[in-house]
Amino acid sequence: MILLLGGTAETGVLAGALTAAGYRVLVSTATEIPLELADMAGVTRRSGPLDEQGMARVIMEYGIRAIVDCTHPYAERARATAREAAEAAGIPYFTLIRPAGISDDGDVVFADDHREAAAKAFSFGRPVLLTTGSRNLAPYVHASGETGVALVVRVLPEDASLKACAAAGILPRNVVTGRGPFSVEENRRVIREFGIGVLVTKDGGGAGGIREKVEAATAEGCRIVALRRPPRPAHGVFDSPRELVEAVKAKVPRE
Numbered sequence: 001m002i003l004l005l006g007g008t009a010e011t012g013v014l015a016g017a018l019t020a021a022g023y024r025v026l027v028s029t030a031t032e033i034p035l036e037l038a039d040m041a042g043v044t045r046r047s048g049p050l051d052e053q054g055m056a057r058v059i060m061e062y063g064i065r066a067i068v069d070c071t072h073p074y075a076e077r078a079r080a081t082a083r084e085a086a087e088a089a090g091i092p093y094f095t096l097i098r099p100a101g102i103s104d105d106g107d108v109v110f111a112d113d114h115r116e117a118a119a120k121a122f123s124f125g126r127p128v129l130l131t132t133g134s135r136n137l138a139p140y141v142h143a144s145g146e147t148g149v150a151l152v153v154r155v156l157p158e159d160a161s162l163k164a165c166a167a168a169g170i171l172p173r174n175v176v177t178g179r180g181p182f183s184v185e186e187n188r189r190v191i192r193e194f195g196i197g198v199l200v201t202k203d204g205g206g207a208g209g210i211r212e213k214v215e216a217a218t219a220e221g222c223r224i225v226a227l228r229r230p231p232r233p234a235h236g237v238f239d240s241p242r243e244l245v246e247a248v249k250a251k252v253p254r255e
Helices: 010-020 052-062 076-089 114-122 138-147 159-167 184-194 210-219 241-251
Strands: 002-005 025-029 043-047 066-069 093-096 109-111 128-130 151-155 175-177 198-202 223-227
Touching: 002 010, 002 052, 010 025, 010 241, 025 052, 052 076, 066 076, 066 241, 076 093, 093 241, 109 114, 114 128, 114 138, 114 198, 114 223, 128 138, 128 184, 138 151, 151 159, 151 184, 159 175, 184 210, 198 210, 210 223
Parallel strands: 002 025, 002 066, 025 043, 066 093, 109 223, 128 151, 128 198, 151 175, 198 223
Antiparallel strands: none
């Protein structure tokens, strides 16, 4: 069985391709997000975050023979945990990382971490829309309070996300919920509704909706601040599901 660490748009694609290639697949996601897996024979699903010990237990319990990682491009810690667990178990590790959707040669302002992103975003003196999720809210809340510039956040429609916003002191009227990727018009609607002047984002690649965000922000005259991507791992990294599945087929015998 192959452990497929998912949660991104490619999860269903990879699960289908791997089962079609003759593998049984355990799809693992940190949360109970909806995935189109119901009609796939040979696919089992679990949910809940996994540390290295938890991943080791899953590997042993399910007889995992390889790990395929298609977590978010910014899930640096999760990816490191998976790689270490694979090495400890002596099984192959493969990871899919979407190609970047924006580059340094445009008008996007890049930041190396959330503290820097918050400082840059609020330096423009215009309302900020944060689209990087419900983690790492503190630097933005602090910068908003220091500058008096409004902060609006867009998060997943989940209790954990809403509780994180409330704990950070963000008023419900400044919280937008939704599950992306979002269209250009959906992004523009939020920008117009709150008079947003700066959009803070991660570069999730084409499948993550980054192009739609950039197009919407540009059309509405917004500045864009983007978190720089983590360094790309040196080995076992693939840009497309097809390439990754071919590598799995070449290295992992069918059951």
